[in-house]
Structures are given as C-alpha cells and as structure tokens.
Amino acid sequence: MNDKKLVLFFTYSVSLGEWEDVGILERELTLYRRVAPALGRIFFFTYGDRDDERYSAVLSNLTVLVNKWSFSNLLFSFIGPLLHGRKLKGADLFKTNQLYGSWSALIAKLIFRKKLIVRGGYCWTFFLKKRGFGPLVMAVATALEYLAFRFADVIVLPDTITIDHVKKRYGIPAGKIRMIPNYVDTELFRPMDEVKRRRGRICVVANLKPQKNLSSLISAVRGLPVKLVVMGVGELKVGLAEQAEREGVDVEFLGSVPNRDLPREINTSEIFVMPSHYEGNPKALLEAMACGTAVVGTNVPGIRNIIDHEKNGLLCEPTVDGLREAVSRLLCDDPLREKLGRDARAYIMENNSIDVIVDKELAMYKELLEVAC
Numbered sequence: 001m002n003d004k005k006l007v008l009f010f011t012y013s014v015s016l017g018e019w020e021d022v023g024i025l026e027r028e029l030t031l032y033r034r035v036a037p038a039l040g041r042i043f044f045f046t047y048g049d050r051d052d053e054r055y056s057a058v059l060s061n062l063t064v065l066v067n068k069w070s071f072s073n074l075l076f077s078f079i080g081p082l083l084h085g086r087k088l089k090g091a092d093l094f095k096t097n098q099l100y101g102s103w104s105a106l107i108a109k110l111i112f113r114k115k116l117i118v119r120g121g122y123c124w125t126f127f128l129k130k131r132g133f134g135p136l137v138m139a140v141a142t143a144l145e146y147l148a149f150r151f152a153d154v155i156v157l158p159d160t161i162t163i164d165h166v167k168k169r170y171g172i173p174a175g176k177i178r179m180i181p182n183y184v185d186t187e188l189f190r191p192m193d194e195v196k197r198r199r200g201r202i203c204v205v206a207n208l209k210p211q212k213n214l215s216s217l218i219s220a221v222r223g224l225p226v227k228l229v230v231m232g233v234g235e236l237k238v239g240l241a242e243q244a245e246r247e248g249v250d251v252e253f254l255g256s257v258p259n260r261d262l263p264r265e266i267n268t269s270e271i272f273v274m275p276s277h278y279e280g281n282p283k284a285l286l287e288a289m290a291c292g293t294a295v296v297g298t299n300v301p302g303i304r305n306i307i308d309h310e311k312n313g314l315l316c317e318p319t320v321d322g323l324r325e326a327v328s329r330l331l332c333d334d335p336l337r338e339k340l341g342r343d344a345r346a347y348i349m350e351n352n353s354i355d356v357i358v359d360k361e362l363a364m365y366k367e368l369l370e371v372a373c
Helices: 016-021 025-038 050-058 073-083 085-089 102-112 124-130 135-151 160-170 214-220 237-247 259-267 283-290 320-331 334-351 354-372
Strands: 005-009 041-045 062-065 093-096 115-119 154-157 177-179 201-205 227-231 251-255 271-274 294-298 314-316
Touching: 005 102, 016 025, 016 050, 025 041, 025 259, 025 354, 050 062, 073 085, 073 102, 085 102, 093 102, 093 354, 102 115, 102 135, 115 135, 115 354, 124 135, 135 160, 154 160, 154 354, 160 177, 201 259, 201 283, 214 227, 214 237, 214 320, 227 259, 237 251, 259 283, 271 283, 271 320, 283 294, 283 334, 294 320, 294 334, 314 320, 320 334
Parallel strands: 005 041, 005 093, 041 062, 093 115, 115 154, 154 177, 201 227, 201 271, 227 251, 271 294, 294 314
Antiparallel strands: none
C-alpha cells in the first residue's frame, strides 16, 4: 500500500488551525502519524485558509488542501472537490472525518470514482434532533446522511448501538459496516505513578455548552469537600463561573488544555466526571479511563455503551441528585475507586488502544484497495 494515496475530508467548517486552538491537534493527528508509513501520501481537505498549509510539515507525506480562494464554507464544501480535482483524481481512497460535511467526499467520489469510507463518531441527525432543530433542517440532514451511507463503500461506526440505529433507519446491510471506536494513545494517557492524586479533586474535560450539563454537576458537588477542575472552552463559561460563585463551589476553569498536558491533569484527580445529556463516542471519557482514573458518567447514549456500571465506572442519572450520589460514593470508597480505575484502563487497552485501532484501520484500507484492483 505504500504507493497509495488517502484523502481525509474534514468535518464541515473545521480547519487544522481550529484543532490546534482547542488543543486537540496532536490527538487528532495520532492515527495518521501511525498509518502514514504504510501509505504513499495523505491529503487533508480542510476549511482553513493558506495558513493551514503550514501543517503539511507535521507529517513527511502530508499535503493540506485548503480554501485558498476565501469562499464561504458552504460554497467551498460543494466546489472544493472540483477546485482540488487534480490532487483528488490521483488519490485512491476518500474518507470522511465525521458525517457532518460528508457531502464533499460524496461529491468527490461521484466525480472521480474512488472508494469512499464514511466515518461517523456519532449519528449527525441524532445530535441535531437532541439540539431541537426543526423539520426542514432534519429533513435535509436525513437526506444527506442517507446519501452518504448509500454511496459509501464502507461505513465506520463506533459501537453496536449506533450500528443498529443506522441499519434499522436507513436499511444499510451489516456487511457494509465496520465497528471501529475512537482510539486512545495509551502511552500518553496512562496511569502516572509519579503523580499524586489530590484528595477531593474532580476533573471534567468538555466544551462549555448545554449538552455537557455542567450546571447540574456544579450544583451536585455543592457542599462536598471537593475541588472541581474544568478543562474546555465555550459559550457558557461566564454563566457557569457565576453559578459556582453563587453556590459556593470551588471550581477552577483551566480553559483549553493541550492534549499532551491532559494526562497529568487527569492523573492528579481522584475522579473524572462526564455529566452530559448525550454523547457520541467521547474521547475525553476514553482518555480518562486510559489514565486509570475512576469515572462517573451519565446513563445516556454514548456513555452507557462504554461504562459498565460498577465494573469500569459508575453510571448515574443526568440530574443533580444522580450525579451527587455517584460522586459522593466514590469520594468515600477508596478501594472502589482504585478497582474501577484499574478495570477502566484494562477496558481501554482491549478495545481502544491506538495499536488496536491502527490494525483495524489498515486492514480496512487494504481490503478496499484490493477490491479496487
């Protein structure tokens, strides 16, 4: 395969610069650093301007295809495949990073007749419905999602629940789907014996938006002997900070933390909490589990198919009382915390380690390329 070319189509409107700004650049590059030696060249189709081209240096065989014409994101998503036609025509495989924006890769497939991998870390329409979008948006998104699945040569989904949903809703045959969950760099995210966990320290890694349900968590730990450390940025920061001050909760907002620094922050904490109303296949949760930290997650889609209650973490309702009960239980039970942390690490090593995912990824490329020949 070392003469083959892969094109990764970024999520709609996302650029490499944005990945760096929110601290996930290295995390998102990890998989492609590992598969790059097996390929001739990798192309990233991004929504960045010429500044994104500088990231071509992060991999020896990477070329970044950017919106150097300064078109709107929407227009570029439709005509970008034509504008970059010469590079795309010479590629062998197309892959989407998420379903949102997959129409660009679909257009490229139909024009250049290449094999297409449609990857979805979550169902786009499910998230839109949860966020309360109206019937017109839902109809358009459903049509685009159906077309992406219909014309994909392989569909990559993270778990059995999402797979069952896609098969049932869109009539997709099982043989077209591969289950590949999100990966974790388990050498970076690991238990750090040299780091001492601080008593009562609880951490969260999340975008500060309504989906993440951080307001309930702040209220849940009110009066408990804890320090809550929140890593992430978003629209709700001011309101959450005001709530914490009003309720007398010790909360530290660290903002965007580079991926390389997250393991130490997680290892310094006794408990990691994911209080979301819904998730896809949350990397933050997987990374916390890889660190051997005891985790609490809400009993909602995307979390309950990772956490096995009382085996590798605790599940609770996404309410103030539910979160408070779970957190309080772990604060008072050192042996349970340690046991859940060990089993969480074991789960990640078996299911989500980068080595496991790279093997699955390369096997999928090889299968498609052999069929193409």
